[in-house]
Amino acid sequence: MKGLTLPASPPSFVHRKERILAQLAVPEQEYTDASPKGSVDVGIRELIDEINGVEGFVTTSSCAGRVSVFREGRRKGTGVGAGAGAGVGDGEEGLEQGNGDRDGVAEGEGEGRKLAGVGGKGGGGNWLFVSHDPVPLEGDGEPERDLETLLGLKGIRETENQEVGDGQGDGALRDVTATRLVHLKFEPMILHVLTASPEHAQLLLRCGLQAGFRESGAVSLTAPAGEQHATPMVAIRSMGLSFESLIGHQSGDGGDKIHCTVSSAYLRTLIRIGNERFVENTKRIERFRAALAEATKPSNKNEEAWEDAExxxxxxxxxxxxxxxxxxxxxxxxxxxxxxxxxxxxxxxxxxxx
The missing domain is CATH 1.20.5 (Single alpha-helices involved in coiled-coils or other helix-helix interfaces)
Known part of the structure; x- marks a missing residue:
């Protein structure tokens, strides 16, 4: 590594990295993972390959960034148990290289086992729309699009004359616990990288922070019981580009109609904001990629190494x-x-x- 010497990877890390790379080496048409998309995002595949090509690092989950519409799971109803429900893997056997630790489970996955908690996880919460690229709109060389259909809002628009809670016509939901809310979200890139040592984790964190991923962090900085070496997990992420807006709801009584509570013009505004943030997200990814390449470049023997003041x-x-x-x-x-x-x-x- 340029300018510094990192410790050798412990055998436990080498073994785990080999297992993860074996999963990623499966042909694309046969590959699947625990993410909703089921595969690695095209926009981040090269970065993942570059990270995995450096000794001491291996990715366990990732998402290049996305705009999505998410319907919460059922939070109240009959015939829904309170079991724990099945979770996803830890980044190895349950690899999630496609979409990181985004919330929600597939439709019906949690039904009969788990009610949705605050935020809509479990209970059949699912994505109505997901795009890992900017969404073309009219004026961008595209014809006018029916956004409500595109975003999966195939229901009826909320009006002032429609009863929602007590029939007062103010559009307020009187019992949100019996309602499945619909969110539109933009989420920037997120990476989870297993590292061979705290020194490797520190290098990766420095690259992420310099690139603008200011909420990056690391866990497992000390060796677990029974092991000699710590292998920290680093998350490269930024909440500054994220945004979320409630755009509709669905009755929790089993009805399948989604009530869109915002105008088409407002939906277009949200999509345009998301498209702008895709651009900034791409810039930060490239900065991170360049910083990591520079930090892990082999040292030039003729190049003077960094030294402190003393x-x-x-x-x-x-x-x-x-x-x-x-x-x-x-x-x-x-x-x-x-x-x-x-x-x-x-x-x-x-x-x-x-």
Missing amino acids: SRRRRKREEGLRRREMLEKSKCDDAKVIDVEDEVLDIPLDVNLT
Whole structure:
């Protein structure tokens, strides 16, 4: 690594990395993972390959960034148990290289086992729409689009005359616990990277913070019981680009109609904001990619390594002493030459030199 020496990867890390890379090496048409998309995002595949190609690092989950519409799970109803429900894997056997730790489970996955909690997880929560790229709109070289259909809002629009809670016509939900809310979200890139040591984790965190992923962090900084080496998990992420808006709801009584509570113009505004943030997200990914490449570039033997202030002062002092010694030695040599020249000049002119 450029400018510093990182410890060797412990055998436990090497073994785990081999298992993860074996999963990623499966042909694309056969590959699947625990993410909703089921595969690695195209927009981040090269970055993942570059990270995994460096000793001491391996990705366990990732998402290039996305705009999505998410319908919460059922939070109240009959015939829904209170079991724990099945979770996803830990980044190895349950690899999630496609979409990181985003919330929600597939439709029906949690039904009969788990009610949705605050935020809508479990209970059949699902994505109505997901895009890992900007969504083209009219004026971008595209014809006008029916956004409500595109975003999965195939229901009816909320109106002032429609009863929602007590029939007062103010559009307020009187019992949110019996309602499945619908969210539109933009989420920037997120990476989870298993590292071989705290030193590896520190290097990766520094690259992420420099690139603008300011909410990056690390866990498992100390070795677990029974193991000699810590292998921290680093999350590269930024909440600054994220946003979320409620755009509709669905009755919790089993009805399948989604009530869109915002106008088409507002939906277009949200999509345009998301498209702008995709651009900034891409810039930060490229900055992170460049910073990591520079930090992990093999050292040039002819390139001076970084040194702290005290080391620099000591080196400069030693160099100064060497220069003074050389100067004094040079003066002595010059003096000898002068003596020789004087001797030559003192030779009598009548001496026959032939």
